[in-house]
Amino acid sequence: MSELVNGRGLSLVPKSDAKQTMKDYKSDQEVRWCPGCGDYAILAAVQSFVPELGLKRENMVFVSGIGCSSRFPYYMNTYGFHSIHGRAPAIATGLAASRPDLSVWVITGDGDSLSIGGNHLIHALRRNVNLNILLFNNRIYGLTKGQYSPTSEVGKITKSTPMGSLDKPFNPISLALGAEASFVARTIDSDRKHLQSVLREAAEHNGTSLVEIYQNCNIFNDGAFDQLKDPEQRDDITLRLEHGQPIVSASKAVRRAADGGIEVVERASVREEEILVHDAHRADPSLAFALSRLDEPAFEHVPIGIFRSVDRPSYDELMATQLEEAVAQSGPGDLDNLLLAGDTWRIG
């Protein structure tokens, strides 16, 4: 990176002098999600976590698209922009690219980010704009009252698919890794501790961080993630991804398979040194991609945590550097000189 940039990412966002609490981040607006919605837990987790960052509240912006989750910015006592369906990453890109002093968060859902806004999502990820994208995945359309979404399982019976949905779902983690996102993580609404630890890493990451949050819609898709919450099963299903640690659940372990891929096996059946150790900073995203495929086709085992966190320059710092370089090379722009550049002639 050029030495012209004075710091990067979160270090460019001014810090608050005063100590902050969760209350500072609650807006005066009444929260209007359905009672029991997973969004409440995520909102509370975010509101109680952001004071830790110690940023000036006025330098935080929450941008959203359309959908239940996209109401989120109204409830944060920061700057907020509730935009239009699918376009939040595009709007946030313009904001973040032109204001490196802001901490910009995108709140989106599976329909908003993976259907109508899929294009903007993958391009934000490849550019590595300084954004934190929280993708609330409830695998259903809630605000339009219960149609299947691009993350719904095949055969989903909904109002628009009475005989079952036909299209294969996206795996948001696989998609993000395919776009070579520099930070990709998954967490779950019901595990506040894990959710907040992932958010912290996401906030501090330079560039785009994509956090998929499994979120229960108790009205149209209740129980979609019950296995992951059920005390009987969850420890066996959940493969915790922690950098430098073996990838295991209570009873399962991940190891390299004979065919070159990876596989989940009974933990008791393998020697400790055979178990794959998670490397979130691996430059090549293909192993992270392989991990993202482990939860297919059903929730037999689900990796949770940070799949990938690699350092590469963010789009906004590269853009700022070009501007600084242009000035360094030939001085700041002068309008009169610009208009008179090239062939001119004088009359009179």
Added chain:
Amino acid sequence: MTKQVQQLDRVIIRFAGDSGDGMQLTGDRFTAGTAEFGNDLSTLPNFPAEIRAPAGTLPGVSSFQLHFADHDILTPGDAPNVLVAMNPAALKANLGDLPRGADIIANTDEFTKRNLQKVGYDANPLEDGSLAEWRVHPVPLTSLTVKALEDFDLSKKDAERSKNMFALGLLSWLYHRPTEATISFLETKFAKKPDIAKANIAAFTAGWNYGETTESFSVSYEVKPAQLPPGVYRNISGNQALAYGLIAASVQSKLPLFLGSYPITPASDILHELSRHKRFGIRTFQAEDEIAGVGAALGASFGGALGVTTTSGPGVALKAETVGLAVTTELPLIVVDVQRAGPSTGMPTKTEQTDLLMAMFGRNGESPLPVVAAMSPSDCFDAAVEAARLAVKYRTPVMLLSDGYLANGSEPWKVPSAAELPDISVPFATEPNDGEAFLPFKRDPETLARPWAVPGTAGLEHRIGGIEKADGTGNISYDPDNHDRMVRLRQAKIDGIAKDIPALEVDDPDGDARVLVLGWGSTYGPIAAAVRRIRKSGGKVAQAHLRHLNPLPANTGEVLKSYDKVLLPEINLGQLALLLRARFLVDIISYNRVRGLPFKAEELAGVIQDVIDSE
């Protein structure tokens, strides 16, 4: 042999050849020489959308028309006096526009049997007498060029590539153009390939010398410099002027410019131009699609930038929802529509004025916004500054309409100094505006604009969005009366801009014309040229031209009603006429042609005369 020199007051030249023959470059260089000489001028490039259509075919013909004169002129001219035809296709494609008696300089080397057959000539028109009514100058341009370059270490093919410079040299001799600028241009352009630079200069010089010595040209022509208002001039195209206007608007508004754009003909050159001026703090973002382009621009505006998106009609269609968001969140945004022939993909390199109604109404809900149109290539500069002024002062998206004709056409421009430009800066909100509270939708009583409070401003944290907002607080509101009030407030804000724009001026020298010709956008030149013709022949006609399409100048209705007849030529099927009829109940006479080409002055003069005669 001393050759005769004839004085002319104006000349129209058209260079035509294969799209790979370098006709646009040749035209550009002739234009630069002409500008340097001090003629007034106007240009019209015309090229196929295909980058390289099959060689020698009619669809592959590219042309560049230049009109220059010893007086001020308004259009690139109706019909060429001289056609340079680099091949049979160029002759065939352009002959229809050529009045009898015009000169044709034809590259005989390309009039081979095969090339003739490609475009359907059974016999060589240079030889079969079919061109007897024109003055044909057969010149073996290709072989003369190759011969001139035989001392260079070039393949025959490479040598042939310089034939456009030979043609330029010949034409420069024929019209007494200065040569220094072209020579230094070639030296700069090929600085890294000095051999190519030398070869091109040799071809250019050989062309000049050929004119001097050949008997094929017995006369050369002089067009004296024009008497234009004193000042420093440059030649400028519409897209370049528009880009410069946006840079000027950024400087004069003290806001960093953020351009979100997706490449589209004929608007891409604005993106290219702005991306070269990062020294001004300009951020150019080539987005993944049209929607992201405008979205990023709007996001930047929210952050306190001058957000701009540039596109053509198909892109405006895609951006509509985001423009609606800008309307309801009341943020500044400039949407540049360089109109092209539609619908759908239409004819991307051809011009039209068919996006007016889309600009006005192409969004869901009641979503008024100002519409500003440029009237000449250099006027794109002023129109851009005006669009920015309205956008930031009223916190509104503004549609800025240009078109393919303005975008690629060029004319001399009296360069303004930065000091002459208006200060269009507005203050951001920094303090609560309702006791201790900040109401993001509490309006300025004069302009009805809401405060522009940008992130990073302590104490003014607020949320905006596409859902209807309560008047004042901006909180989500489904209250019926509030919605009705907000719909009317947004309309009133835009309508009120009529108080802040100049009155519609009428050009009616004797004050007794009974017919008014009204126009908007790029038709200004042809209309004004037609009006001159009518007046020259003793006719009476008034002319007025609209820069602001929404809101209209406050006196528009009064002007329309003070003439017996109002004629409105448009390159659409009567879009402005529809608006004016609805608004003012005036029986507008429309004249419409939608051929992808600008009007011709002679054509409009005939239409105006017919309307006068029907009085």
